[in-house]
Amino acid sequence: MPKIYVKKAFTLQHEGEKHEFAVGNHDVPAAIAAHWFVKAHTGDEPAAGGEAEQSDLAEQRAALDSAAQLLEGRAEQLQQLQDQLAERQQAIADREQSADRRDAELAKREAAVAEREQAADKAAAEAAKAAKTSK
Known part of the structure; x- marks a missing residue:
């Protein structure tokens, strides 16, 4: 599972499921990590x-x-x-x-x-x- 750092909290509707992400590090499936909306809210950890x-x-x-x-x-x-x-x-x-x-x-x-x-x-x-x- 890829690890992402969320810069701004957001909620993602993906494949009929609702995923809420708070600011911080998260381990997520590759499909979610590659999603354009997720990429818009993630970045390098400060x-x-x-x-x-x-x-x-x-x-x-x-x-x-x-x-x-x-x-x-x-x-x-x-x-x-x-x-x-x-x-x-x-x-x-x-x-x-x-x-x-x-x-x-x-x-x-x-x-x-x-x-x-x-x-x-x-x-x-x-x-x-x-x-x-x-x-």
Whole structure:
């Protein structure tokens, strides 16, 4: 019987039978060992804590450290952009308030002009009425 090492647990339906395989070494019939699905889930047994594993861990740690530095840099950039956005939003709010004040002042001036025009029209009408009655 061939010996296989299962890298990822799986279940195989083969010739009407269900075979469950957990991670680890298994002795199986040759027909099962040759099955394509079994081959997809098997491989070489990993070495127990060898130098290669330590090297892989060091490489992975270096990659993680590099990714962490990149993320920290991106976080700083994001914070700067958020600060700039907050400043721009405040500037827009200030401009809107200023425009609202100018609009209110303009409305007051327009009302004052309208009152003066009405007063002038009234005075002109009274003057015309007075001129007609004095004739």
